[in-house]
Amino acid sequence: MNRATAKGRAPVLDETDRALINMLQGDFPLLRNPFADVAVRLGIEQEEVIDRLQRLLDQRVLTRFGPMFQIERIGGAFCLAAIGVPEADFERVAAEVNAFAEVAHNYRRDHALNMWFVLATEAPQGIAATARQIEIATGLPVFLFPKEREYFVEMKLEA
Amino acid sequence: MAAHRENPASQDASNVSATPGVSCDEAIERRIIVATQGGLPLVPEPWDEVAREVGLPVDELFCRIRVMLERGVIRRIGVVPNHYAIGYTANGMSVWDVADECVDAVGEFIGALDAVTHCYRRPRRLPDWPYNLFAMVHGRSHDEVRQQISDIADRIAARFPGACRSREVLFSSAILKKTGLRIGGAAGNVQQRE
Numbered sequence: 001m002n003r004a005t006a007k008g009r010a011p012v013l014d015e016t017d018r019a020l021i022n023m024l025q026g027d028f029p030l031l032r033n034p035f036a037d038v039a040v041r042l043g044i045e046q047e048e049v050i051d052r053l054q055r056l057l058d059q060r061v062l063t064r065f066g067p068m069f070q071i072e073r074i075g076g077a078f079c080l081a082a083i084g085v086p087e088a089d090f091e092r093v094a095a096e097v098n099a100f101a102e103v104a105h106n107y108r109r110d111h112a113l114n115m116w117f118v119l120a121t122e123a124p125q126g127i128a129a130t131a132r133q134i135e136i137a138t139g140l141p142v143f144l145f146p147k148e149r150e151y152f153v154e155m156k157l158e159a
Numbered sequence: 160m161a162a163h164r165e166n167p168a169s170q171d172a173s174n175v176s177a178t179p180g181v182s183c184d185e186a187i188e189r190r191i192i193v194a195t196q197g198g199l200p201l202v203p204e205p206w207d208e209v210a211r212e213v214g215l216p217v218d219e220l221f222c223r224i225r226v227m228l229e230r231g232v233i234r235r236i237g238v239v240p241n242h243y244a245i246g247y248t249a250n251g252m253s254v255w256d257v258a259d260e261c262v263d264a265v266g267e268f269i270g271a272l273d274a275v276t277h278c279y280r281r282p283r284r285l286p287d288w289p290y291n292l293f294a295m296v297h298g299r300s301h302d303e304v305r306q307q308i309s310d311i312a313d314r315i316a317a318r319f320p321g322a323c324r325s326r327e328v329l330f331s332s333a334i335l336k337k338t339g340l341r342i343g344g345a346a347g348n349v350q351q352r353e
Contacts, residue, residue: 011244013244013245018245021238021240021245024237024238025235025237025238025240026235026237027235027236027237028199028236028237030206030221030224030225030236031206032204032206032207032217033203033204034205034206035203035205036203046203050201050202050203053201053238054201056238057198057201059244060241060244061240061241061244061245062238062239062240062241063239063240063241063337063339064198064238064239064339065198065199065201065237065238065239066195066196066197066198066199066236067191067192067195067196067199067224067227067233067235067236068233068234068235068236068237068239068339069192069196069232069233069234070231070232070233070234071192073230073231073232074185074188074189074192074232075185080279080281080293094335097335097336098335098336101341102341103336104336104337104338104339104341105334105335105336105337105338105339106334106335106336106337107250107331107333107334107335108331108332108333108334108335109252109329109330109331109332110329110330110332111327111329112287113287113288113329115335116252116329116331117335117336120339120341143284143287143288145281145282145284145293146281146282147279147280147281148279148280148281148282149263149266149279149280150277150278150279150280151263151266151267151269151270151271151278151279151280152267152270152271153270153271153275153276153277153278
């Protein structure tokens with residue numbers, strides 16, 4: 001089997017990288033010099049904080065740094081969606097789905113429904129419209145799994 | 160630079176290039192989202208740069224962002240780790256077919272467990288998909304995640320006998336895309352600053 005795996009060489013993280021990642025999963029300060037504040041808490045220089053963040057983003061250890069939005073709160077919508085993609089067509093369909101700006105992220109999963117992605121649109125009706133466009137582009141049915149209710153979780157991973 | 164707006168509620172809408180039909184506050188929030196959705200600049204004063212792009216004094220930007228945090232428009236500000244790169248190589252989406260009358264109780268129960276990082280109720284898609292409860296479980300191996308899910312199943316069975324009819328776990332085997340939210344399009348015309 002030659003499908004892409006999620007594993008591969010993971011970059012080596014030192015203690016300071018891990019402390020930085022753990023510290024910044026919560027509340028990046030609303031201060032004029034926020035990196036200086038983070039630097040003091042970590043016991044390193046501000047320049048080093050910035051350099052480490054840049055490296056961790058470049059290495060894709062971090063996929064984002066900034067505010068995380070709940071677009072529902074300003075009238076937009078998120079929706080989980082899935083497609084059962086024939087194995088032979090997987091790469092083509094992945095490229096077609098990923099080409100939509102509304103696709104915020106997309107995972108391959110081991111199941112008959114093997115492609116799971118999240119749509120983010122500025123208006124709720126954009127979800128169904130985008131799903132329809134993806135069906136037209138891929139020739140495959142899109143199953144939508146809107147969030148009916150979210151249960152409280154603590155959303156942190158210890159690095 | 161758009162100047163002196165002490166009180167957001169009393170703002171003069173003529174100052175803001177708002178989208179028609181959208182309130183002034185919403186237009187400003189939208190500009191903040193567009194300016195930061197790709198990430199904060201890695202410079203010593205990142206918020207000053209954002210404030211310049213949005214066209215607000217930095218103090219007002221802070222006020223706006225605090226309001227957005229309080230309202231939940233911004234969930235949090237910080238980093239998003241690639242969970243593979245920090246050692247959580249197994250990412251299991253556990254899905255459960257739970258009787259409708261107790262799905263919320265079961266959801267609250269398992270959402271509170273340490274192993275679970277997200278927990279949602281979603282519609283079934285019968286006949287293809289009988290599951291109505293989704294709980295993400297991260298771990299350092301598939302076996303560890305399977306064990307955690309098996310423990311969760313035992314706890315559900317003990318607490319809510321007969322409520323859960325079946326379950327599956329879907330492991331992710333590749334990240335195909337992970338860019339996060341991107342609004343834009345019609346937003347393009349509210350990006351420019353005076």
